[in-house]
Amino acid sequence: MDFTLKTMAEYAAEGKSPEVLFWVGCAGSFDDRAKKITRAFCKILNKINVEFAVLGPEESCTGDPAKRAGNEFVFQMMALTNIEVLNAYDVKKIVTACPHCFNTLKNEYPNLGGNYEVIHHTQFLKQLMEEGRLKIEGGSFKGRKITFHDPCYLGRGNGEYEAPRMLLEKLDAELVEMKRCKTNGLCCGAGGAQMFKEPEKGAKDINVERTEEALSVKPNVIATGCPFCMTMMTDGVKHFDNTTVEVKDIAELLAEADDL
């Protein structure tokens, strides 16, 4: 481990509380590709001395895929358990790199007694930058083309289109937009629990359609802000046997710019 990490339990044992809780999410904890995003984000926070903690084994699925599959029971079981843990630690501010966790914690937990300030990692990084704590110099990205794929649950779901773009612009790269972006963005195909099942019969897979569009603007990097979009776009790029275009989370790009 090349970064330091503490759990909420450890903070509590010291009688302290961190600035922010980093909600890792299931993908960020278990998916091999998404783990890299998790680590990159931790490295950035480490570098600029943000005191943060994770729940570790005390974290559960937020219940998002269960709710969107129609299973309100399982969703609320997860939600109420998580809220008990979060409230026990008196958590005030949560940051997460998963728009699905972000949306659920932010919008659906308050009805069940969980009220926190919840922000997406791109919003947090933007905040840190505006406060002058995070400095982004993207020399290594000069001349490269990046296109950003809007995650539905960050964009249309919660109206956040600017934070990720602002960070990407700081990288000195050329930000190219796909035809369907922002409010008109096209889903990667994973939301609403589709990640966990085969798609219904059709002419093509949604991620193929979306990747085709992303590749058509000839980027060097397809930037994502969601671990599920990451999987879908990576699979899409493989589908087209494209070995030159990288799919990277914004946190990874920032970590890379800083050589972390």
Added chain:
Amino acid sequence: MQYIDNIIFIIALIVGFRLFFKSLKEIYRNILLGRKIDRSDRPAERWATMGKVALGQSKMTKRPIAGILHIIVYVGFVIINLELLEIIIDGVFGTHRFLAGIFGNSFYNAFTATLEILALLVVLAVVVFFIRRNFYGVKRLTMKELFGWPKQDANWILIIEFALMAAFFTMNAADWSLQQKGAGEALGYYPVSSAVLGPLFGNFSEGALVILERGAWWFHFIGILFFMNYLYYSKHLHIIFAFPNTWFANLEKKGKFNNLASVTQEIKLMMDPNADPYAAAPEADPNAVPEKFGADDIFDLNQVQLLNAYSCTECGRCTAVCPANITGKKLSPRKIMMDTRDRLEEVGKNINKNGKFVDDGKKLIDDHIQREEIWACTTCNACVEACPVLIDPLSIIMEMRRFLVMEQSAAPQELNLMMTNVENNAAPWQYNQADRLKWASE
């Protein structure tokens, strides 16, 4: 006998409006079949939304060609209907161009000229719409779900609007020709009809012109009454329902799905460490209707969702942006709304016939909407974003998923596996919760 015109006119007016309000009452009754939902919060924001989206058409111009043409027809139609006011006064009291006397010559000239220009713009827009819909091949306007009545309906609307405008021009041109012959008082200025139809009518006798003018006047009036009553059978109902529909729209963040409070109670009881596991179950109310989760028919949808169904114009902007539909899956958000309205109408007719709803062995799910459609949704909210009148097809899809999962345990097998994993391992994949920090040490 000289009052016979006025009497026929008044009877037509009353019959037309009575039929119209009877239809509206029926629709209102049908909407009340849904579950109650409280959408009375934040009234200021609701009025503003309605003003912006329904009155101001703010979402229409997202597709500029259709949007601008639509605004022409909308503005034209609203303003031309000011003329309906004059028609009604003239019809009831037997006057001729009553507003001329009120407005004074120059203002009345400007008024009639404005109406003529707007009517011309409406005619042009309607013609372009007709070509676009029938010959141009806009994908969302030529899809399978529009075959049959929906396509005919769309064309009828355009034809009726064209005919009404044609009658308007004929009436004005005949009146103008009579005025040229000195047979009528010179009232109004008709730049379009005098130039286009005027020369055609030049050789007509006075008698023929009077018949033409009166004929067009009656056609125009009866046409409007007919069109008003046609709305009930048509997707054109949106010209009224867009307003309440935007007022009652969901103001929450699109990502926020509603909470089922009855489930919360149950889970809290389950998780309560002080609950006595051996306690006898509380006496159940024998008259209580068992809670049903989700929706398999229109009765389980809420009233706003049913209002949504009546407000849908079948423009297909939702379907055009639906990722599932784009990639050839069966789901079409527009079809979800059309199916909901079809089922609601079916239930309404059943009630008309039987006095109350008699089980017809049908449901919205399976008989109208297929499970394959419901499971293809990615909940991405593109359809909700695209709708020019703030309809929420996604909420209906979600209610049906809830029904399939919580009432029927009929989710696709892979989703069952995912849900079991969430329940048992607190993650959608089969990993141990204890391993949640392993990423840090790899």
